[in-house]
Each structure stands twice: as structure tokens, then as C-alpha cells.
Amino acid sequence: MSPKKPFFWVLVAVIAVFLVPVLTNNVSLRESLLLAAIYIILTSNLNLMIGFTGYVNFGNIVFFGLGGYIGLYLVTAGGLPLVAAAALAGAAVGAIALVLGLGILRLRGAYFALATIGIVEAIQAFVANFEPWGGATGLYLSFQAYQALGGPREALWTVYLLLVAVMGLSLFLCYAVKNSRFGLALFAIREDEDTAAVLGVRTPLYKATAYSLSGILPAMAGALFFFKQGVIQPEQAFDLTLSTEAIVMLMLGGQGTVTGAALGAFLYEQFRGILLTSTVFSSFQLVIAGALLLVTVLFMPGGLMGWLHRRWPRLRKVLE
Amino acid sequence: MSALLEVTGLCKHFGGLRAVDEVSFTVEEGEILGLIGPNGAGKSTLFNLITGVMPPSGGRVRLAGTDITGWPPYRVVRSGLARTHQIVRPLNDMTVLDNCTVGACFGSETLGLSQARRVAGEILELVALADCRHRLASSLTIAGKKRLEVARALCARPKLLLLDEVLAGLNPTEVGRMIQVFRALRKGGIAIVMIEHLMQAVMNLSDRVVVLNFGRKIAEGRPHEVATDAGVVEAYLGDPHIAARLTGPVSDGATP
Ligand SMILES: Nc1ncnc2c1ncn2[C@@H]1O[C@H](COP(=O)(O)OP(=O)(O)OP(=O)(O)O)[C@@H](O)[C@H]1O
């Protein structure tokens, strides 16, 4: 990617925004943007499946949770440095997803969507009974783990910067796939899978590759996030609510577009922040998310970015 | 030297229905073979079996000597056999150019994106769709979508092209233009099997004609032989006098 492409500058601008808390040493802003970064990572990678390939993955959170477990296990039991543990977690989850994808992607439409929910339940049940990972009580990080990064305070900043990097990679991945031969094949599958095969696209492999690819960066994000938390437990790691919220964010921002996915995630995080501080709405977060999804799908099927693109067609080239 | 396509004893049963029943035929290099028969005769099903869209109940398909029976569609097209669909299947939310680029990327040669775009552009010129290249495929007229089917298949740079009723629903001018495309393809050495109800076009373009009825092959031969065959006239053509008119000389773009 060269500075001549508008997307390069979009990416630079997004990362610049996320560096503001570092420059101003603002911890509460950092916490808010950390969550936004995670949402953007989840949503962008989910976009590879829903927006590009046309397969609704309700279980996208599995990648995040598994990555968290593998990462924390490698740090606690293996004594690996955080970055190595996160990278290995990404690779491991990508490999698992490839094998899993070759199997479950034989299913289509609603059957696939149901299977992905089943996977969340199955893996959560497995992990809750898996002793090396602490079973239902989970894995805890010892205080010493933070010393390697120069103490807890510094560790939080390091984790934040690493998450921003993973977010940048997620956006770049979406962009690169969208403008590649591989991405063209995924779009063909989204439009009509049987026709894609007749045109020469090796559909089973391409779908599984997309599924696998969509798992790597969320897994790394999971490893980083749960390292920051210092603890990982089955219910938090495999939270179907967050999985569903990622779908809401994607639809809101505009599935199939790189910047739309990020915009939806960012706005949702801001919006959620407002709701959580309001006493009236804090317990209705999911109800509101559901209503938001309904309104988007009914009145703005292309999401915010789709609407912007239709309003100003020239924007298509700038905000891909 | 074996034939380009060799179909032997191909069968497809849907429950009790024998949609394709022990059909055998060959296609030679650079030849145009017409495939005709009444509605429901099993012509489209035969294409589906040859291209791997559905597995046959029995029989074999050989392409240039290689047994391709039961291969998945993406492997078949890579080995040089492309097809169109009777009911058009554009990739709706993609541009006309992208539709064709998919065909070019994953065809008989594996091409990179920019090279595939160039091939797709050339083929769109050939079928006179170049002006629509940046439009969404869903916005084309039915005639445009038929041409897109042909263009997309051609982008795979096949040795053999299976055309399923690409002339149906086109007006005489469009039929004429499409026939010219087919003639150009034949000159370029591409063999064609065409399913067509437009008798005059089939009879004039084809080197040989195969007739199906209730899944069985009931006749095969040169166009005028088939058109005068008593069995074919009874099963399909209806009026014996029609034969003389069908095989007479026509101009491109003649109405049936
Ligand atoms: N997937 C299927 N399942 C069950 N029956 C089928 C299937 N596909 C085709 N058939 C049946 O097989 C027979 C042959 O159908 P086919 O579409 O091959 O005919 P055709 O010769 O192409 O007819 P047309 O000229 O109308 O296109 C028909 O009776 C049809 O109903």
C-alpha cells in the first residue's frame, strides 16, 4: 500500500486518533479507546465472513476467547513473553479455524449460523472442564507477569499500544483482502456460491481460508486483552452477547466495507458508554442493541457507510 | 487421437425419473454440436452432469482423454470446459467487469487480478458489453445478462464451451450478434455444444446435432439428416414440412 492510496491516509488518521491518550497521558480515554479498538478488531474480522463471504458467524467470539486462553496459558505455564504468546495464540487459532471451517462450512445459511452458536457452547463447556486451563475458575496471571513489561502501569500502556497495532493490522487485512483476487472470489461466493464454483472458485478451501483468517487477529486481541485483565474465565471468554453485539456493530457501520465496519464499532462503543452511565438505560443495553439492528436492517440495509456511499458515490473510492 | 469430449453411458435418476438415460456422444476439437429435444428431455441435466454440478448415477465423462467424471465444477472449468446457465445467474451485487474477472482469474489458466481484468475487458468488447463494464450485473436487461453468461464463460478461455439456450429471449438483432460471436469462436478453435430451441440457428450453426427425448438419445447426425428423421419429427419438430425450411439457407439474425 502506498501513500497515493486514500486508504493509507484513512489508516494513518485512525491510528493517530488512537494515539491521543498516549500523548496526553489520559488513562480514562485510553480505557474507552481500548474497548473501541477491540470492537473494531472483532467487527473488521467478522466482516471477512459476513460482509465478504456472506456467512453469518454468530460464534466469532470463540476466536477471541480461545486466543485469550492460549495466550494466558503460554505466559503462565510456558513463561513466554506477551508478544510471542499473542502471536502463537493467533497462529494456533488460525490453524484450528481452518480445520473447523473445512467441516462446518459445508453448511449454508441458517444452518451454518446455528452451528457457529453450537461451537461457542461446545468450546465453553470443554474449557470449563479442562483442568490445565483451570476449569470453571479459569487462569490467573501472577503479578510477576507484569514486571517483565516494567511494572503494571507500563504494562497497561504496552498492551494498549499492541492492541492498537492489531487493530491497524485488522483494517489493513480487510483492505488487502477486498482488493485481492482472493477477495474477489469471496465476493463471488457471497453472491452465489454454486455459480462461483462453476466459474472456477475452489469454494470449500476459500471459505475455510476466510474463516481461518478471520480468527487470527481476534485471537491475538484476546491474548492481549485477558493479559491486561489478569484473569480469564469461561463465561467472560466466550460471551455470546459480545458476539452478537459485533454483528450489530457491523450491520450498523455497513457490512462489506472496510471503514464501515470500523465506524460501526467505534460509534457503538461511544453509544454504549453513554448508555452504561445512564441509570435508566444501563440494564437495557442489549434491548437497545437489538432495536438498533432491526432499524438498520429495515431502513438502512447497507449500514451507515452504504448510505454515505449512495448519497455521495465518489466517497466509495476514498472510504472503501 | 481421442475426441475432445467423450460422454459414455451417462445416467441421472431423480427418484423414479430417468432424466438422463444412457446417453453417449462425442465432440471433436473445434466442432459445434447442437443439442435439441422437447422441454424436460434432460438437456440441462446433461450439462449439469458433465460440468460436475451434480454427480451422475452412472457413466463416464472424458475431456481430452482425462476422466473428469464426478470432479467438482471448479476443477472441471480449470481443465478447459466452461458453461452458461439456462436461467441466468449473474453475481448481482458485483460489476459486469468483476463478474468476468472472476471467470478469468479462476479459468483454465490461473491469472493474477490485473491480467484477469485485461482479459475480461477484451471479452466484454467481443460480446459488446464493454459500455456496461462498471454497471452492477443486476442492472442489465435479460439480453445483457445472457451475454454476460457467455462472456464470463469465455473468460475462462475454455477449449469447450457448453451453451444452454443463450439465444432464448433475445430479439432478432441480438440473436444475429450472438451468432456472429459463435462463428468467431469457432474460427478461434473453441468447440461448442449448444442447447437451443431456436431451430434455424441450431441447424445452421451446428456441424452435427444430437436429439434427446425423455432422457434418451433418439438421433444424431448432420443437421439435414436429423431434421428429416421420422422419429425426431414425431417427437419434437411436429410438422414434416418444417424440415425443409429449417435446413434451408438463412441470414444471421433470422427469426424462427
Ligand atoms: N434437481 C432436480 N431434481 C428433480 N428433478 C429434476 C431436477 N432437475 C431436473 N429434473 C427433471 O429432469 C427432467 C429433465 O430436466 P432438464 O432441465 O434437464 O430438461 P431440459 O431438456 O433442459 O428442458 P428445457 O428445454 O425445458 O430446459 C425434467 O423432468 C425435470 O423436471
Ligand SMILES: [Mg+2]
Ligand atoms: Mg434446460
